[in-house]
Amino acid sequence: MDRPLSVTALRCRTSDRTPGASRGAEALALALDPDARLVGTFGEARIANWDDDLRDSHGCLLEAGGQVEDMLVAGAFPVLTTSDCSICMTTFQAITRHEPDARVLWLDAHGDYNTPDTTPSGFLGGMCLAASCGVWDAGFEPSIDPGRVLMSGVRDLDAGERVLVDTTGVKNVRPSEVAQRLAGQKVYVHLDLDVLDPDILPSQFAVPGGLSDTGLRTLLAEVKRECEVIGLEVTAFEYPEPANVELVESIVRAVL
Numbered sequence: 001m002d003r004p005l006s007v008t009a010l011r012c013r014t015s016d017r018t019p020g021a022s023r024g025a026e027a028l029a030l031a032l033d034p035d036a037r038l039v040g041t042f043g044e045a046r047i048a049n050w051d052d053d054l055r056d057s058h059g060c061l062l063e064a065g066g067q068v069e070d071m072l073v074a075g076a077f078p079v080l081t082t083s084d085c086s087i088c089m090t091t092f093q094a095i096t097r098h099e100p101d102a103r104v105l106w107l108d109a110h111g112d113y114n115t116p117d118t119t120p121s122g123f124l125g126g127m128c129l130a131a132s133c134g135v136w137d138a139g140f141e142p143s144i145d146p147g148r149v150l151m152s153g154v155r156d157l158d159a160g161e162r163v164l165v166d167t168t169g170v171k172n173v174r175p176s177e178v179a180q181r182l183a184g185q186k187v188y189v190h191l192d193l194d195v196l197d198p199d200i201l202p203s204q205f206a207v208p209g210g211l212s213d214t215g216l217r218t219l220l221a222e223v224k225r226e227c228e229v230i231g232l233e234v235t236a237f238e239y240p241e242p243a244n245v246e247l248v249e250s251i252v253r254a255v256l
């Protein structure tokens with residue numbers, strides 16, 4: 001990497017539900033960079049459906065985009081660690097404002113490509129990529145063309161969600177194909193740790209059949225070799241407790 005690393009841990013509204021998630025995000029950020037910024041605040045704990053969630057998380061989402069923007073403006077390589085994958089609705093805005101040609105590599109067990117019409121759970125985190133791609137309006141400008149998103153590790157799509165992925169042109173490919181597909185391009189990586197197998201790292205929305213830690217490290221190392229990686233966000237709900245931070249750090253370092 002030719003740019004200085006700039007790391008921020010963002011504590012999100014939804015961290016109320018999984019406080020371990022924020023501890024993990026902060027521990028990871030500090031492991032990557034002792035000078036990492038730790039920002040964000042807990043909101044009021046209440047059970048949310050997606051529109052409550054959107055309202056309550058609004059400040060946190062804006063903060064996420066602002067953090068990535070600041071890191072880019074400073075000429076740094078941004079790394080954002082957080083519990084809440086919904087931040088992509090603003091982080092991708094910051095990325096594509098600075099690098100209009102950027103591709104997004106979406107490493108996740110889930111597509112997060114539901115809309116209010118297809119969501120089985122009402123969970124905003126399951127709808128955030130679709131909002132980023134302009135499939136529905138969450139109140140944030142769409143930031144990335146679906147054709148510029150490459151998914152891998154995604155193995156749990158709801159029925160309506162699958163139709164949207166297929167019809168809007170998002171590609172979902174095997175891990176071994178990722179680096180070739182993105183070769184020579186500028187790539188921002190969204191890494192939800194539930195892309196790993198739940199035997200390796202437990203998660204709130206665990207889906208069996210995930211990548212091994214070695215498999216993920218290999219994939220990221222290939223991406224680093226073949227592409228120009230321009231930044232990274234590491235998200236998860238049931239984030240690693242401090243005992244697992246070493247494992248996650250070793251994975252993240254493969255792409256730095």
Ligand SMILES: NC(=[NH2+])NCCC[C@H](N)C(=O)O
Nearest residue numbers: 085110114121123125126205
């Ligand atoms: N980023 C995540 N953990 N997403 C989980 C989404 C689960 C499911 N597809 C839903 O919409 O509710």
